[in-house]
Every structure is written in C-alpha cells, then in structure tokens.
Amino acid sequence: MSQTAEELLDAVRALPEGERDRVIDTLVKESEGDEFDPEWVAEVNRHSDEIEAGIVQGISWEDLEKKILSKHGDDV
DSSP, X not given: OOHHHHHHHHHHHTSOXXXXXXXXXXXXXXXXXXXXXXXXXXXXXXXXXXXXXXXXXXXXXXXXXXXXXXXXXXXX
C-alpha cells in the first residue's frame, strides 16, 4: 500500500466513529459490483443502516480486541 493510502487510512481511523462509518459506507457503496461479493455488500449495507438507525451500536477496536483475546488468548 502506498504512503498516501496509509496516511488516508490513518486519517479515517482518527475520525469520530459516526464520520468514520459514513466514509466506509460511502466507499463500499461506490465500490459495489467492482470486486465485492453482492451478498457481502448487502450485509455490510444492512449493518450500516442498523448503526445509522440506532438499532445497534458499534464498539471500538480496542474493546473488540480485548474480548477476542480474553476468549481466545494467544490462539488468535
């Protein structure tokens, strides 16, 4: 990955969660049909819609990582 792409990813990661989700959602929707499985895109869009509607809440990577490591330890 180029340095520009890495810098862009860092900038997106630094955004507040809602803005970051909108960036990801926009990129996925604009990429539909390019190289993504349509079923996967539909699933991502469904999850995005649920988050935007307040039906579900996301968790931070740090919290997810803690859950994974507490459940699976070094097997991950």
